Amino acid sequence: MSSQSLESKYTEEQYSEVDQYQPATRTGKIANYVDQRVGGTGMVREFGRKVFPDHWTFMFGEVALYSFVITVISGAFLTFWFDPSMASTRYDGAYVPLQGVEMSTAYATSLELSFDVRGGLFMRQLHHWAALMFIMAMAIHMLRVFFTGAFRKPRELNWVVGCTLLLAGLGAGFTGYSLPDEVLSGNGLRIIDGMLKAIPVVGTYISFFLFGGEFPGDEVIPRLYSLHIFIIPAVILILIAVHLFMVVTHKHTQYPGPGRTERNVVGYPIGPVYAAKAGGFFFVVFGVLALLAGTFQINALWNYGPYDPSPVQAGTQPDWYIGWFDGLLRLMPGYIGDIPLEFVLPTPWGGNSVATPVLVTFIPITALLLGLFVWPWIEAWITGDKKEHHILDRPRNVPGRTAFGMAMMIWYFVMWAAASSDLIATHFSLSFNDVLIWLRVLFFAGPILTFIITKRICLALQRKDREIVLHGNEAGVIEMLPHGEFREKHTRVSDYELYTLVSYESPEVTAARPNSRGKVGLLEKSRVTLNRTFFEDRVAPVSREEYIEALSHDDHGTAAELPAGSVGAIESKKN
């Protein structure tokens, strides 16, 4: 190493400034104290007035975050009493009907939490409701992000983080659902065990290792407990931090509108308005969840009794987010006619069983979940759109995506509804065989019909937008012209509203691009087919020429009645 000079790139004054600075105000003193030790005033300066766009649909992510915080708080409370042990005990708590019954410690302490700890029942119900709300809010938030195209470049990776958060949320929900060790959750675990065992080659062993032997054993609850209170929440916390960090890096998206461009963010500064609204909103979410926990009973586990492999209740339902797995299990038939779908694969060592009816259910599950993760890249590949986007799409302006998203939603809803096929049948006095058969039909026909219908609705809405731009709104006033013709008066909308209606891109079908060897491959052909389903039917946004044409045909509007800006803009274009 050559000797280096002691010269610094900073001056002596810059170093000594820290000891000489004299703050003037009280806030300044606090800021100075903190800043001299750990820094951070830079962050306040950066974030104190950072701008966030405001829209009610941006709220669901917040709801998810706040629900998670409340699950953590209420869950921490529960851990002080709950004991996840499967050791056998004789119940001697306050709930009379179960006194003297042999049960696991996990179930006994769940009952203790509900009956003997004051506020314990409230906290248990708050925990459950908050967990349901957490996943519900995440799902709605993701739908908002999907239908407005907020996942597009540069936010694809944050979408993946969000998808992982959803999976982690499902994991947290299921592991928590199983902890009280009563009949209901025990049967839930039983179903998971059955699904695991259906996995070829490794499934049986995964089940053995999860349960520490044969189902149910006495190991599984403590194991789920570690996952539920430590590993999964840690993963969720880390992912939330990454998620929010990326939101700050990217800055929030915004809806199209006057004054908004791809280069700016229009909204309220964090301090004070946004912070007050968001902070106040935490208390609103907490309040709503507390109201639910106080007035709507959830998971009345004292009714079910300790887990026993023999009893089960008819009409039980899993937590909502697990419903579609359960529904799929019901939808898939075991036999087609008299032909069993299960078969034995002949192997030299005596054959292996393939549990087709269970395995087939993994296909839609994988398709939906995996599809969620990779959608940003699939869409970019179909559309060929590699640009950055900060302005959101109005769902109607992207009929292809909106229709596809709705189709997938309906697909999900059919699976979810199938989980309640027995309740649908009993509530509406139908044959449950018929209900299930119809749901099987809808499983295939539903998404296709939805795609077609949604696309037509989007196109119709786009036409309506064109109509408003070109002719204005119907004023509800019928005029009689001098020559006797009746017509309805139209009023033109302001430029501010107009801009929202016309400022969107409307891509057209892109032709197949030959590869380097001048050939159009199979992949490119399928891309073009998908591209065509996306963009073939298209309502173009009103062009400048069309708009000027419409203005000149406008019998009612004179230049004086029009907003000044638009006339100026149009004239400058003419010149």
Next chain:
Amino acid sequence: MGEHGNGDPSTGAVIKAGEGRSSGYAIDNPGLPPHRPRLADADEKAAKRAERQVSALFLISIIGTVMFFVGYFAVGVTAGDLNMLRLQNTLLGVGVAFAMLGIGLGVVQWARALMPDHEVVEDRKPLRKEEDRAEAAQTVDEILDETQIKRRPLLRNTLIGAALLAPLPAVVVFRDLDRSEDFGPERMRHTLWTEGVRLVRDPTGTPIRASDLTVGSAVHAIPETLREVSGHGDRLAEKAKAVVLLIRMNPDDFEAVTPGREDWKHEGIIACSKVCTHVGCPVALYERHTHHLLCPCHQSTFDAAAEFKVTFGPAGRPLPQLPITVDDEGFLIARSDFTEPVGPTYWERG
């Protein structure tokens, strides 16, 4: 405040018409709409009213907290009194709800009615700068160069080998998640049933005489030896395989019997595994009229008259039948274990 921060609430538009992205849209970006002052901005009375509304909400919050304490301390829940517990839970919940909603709605209303409501415009910074990227790439190249990893493939290859192997212990160390002595899928072929084991009622454990069962009845039964299994988990695991359903039907209702199963029934009494062959729920519902067994989890339906053949639903196999007979005292006993593994299908089942 943002670079284009608009300090004057009465103007609003900071982007001038046509200033935004020049595009092919029908009209140019007209800029932010002019700011409309709220009532509270113009009228001090309205502002006062808003202030009173917010304070009222905060007061509601205080009342809510008091309600929580009333519920917690004043409601005495005696053991097993579900109604008082419900009342207490409602008071706690509604109390906390008021306490939280009061603060939350108050603050939100404060922000909406009194805090500045003019929108602010901030520029987006370009996420990436060309020179930053070039510099980063160069730094990485330099670092790689200094490690000499490209020049010394022996280093690289042995490192890759070591790095691939090193995580394996982290997988192997979980092997003892299942420490049972009878580890392996073979144990799933056996249950507690063997020749001569009595069928007893679940959960009382009383043996069942064939003459106790009337035509049309169905009884949950477990092996008498189950109570000898020590350990909560082991007992549950054995029970999860051994539970059977005993049904007595009119002997004329049975359809053709598979050869070899002729002596598996006793008079009209037939026994089957209660564990669904789909994913393992207890097949708990019996419809006497049609002899159908129904699994309430996924609605697999089995026909007891046709050796538990699947008539509807997702199950892929009939329920295994347990061969039974009676002993000298007339109690029902098993003739043998099940002749096939019970419960959901698994890969090694064959």
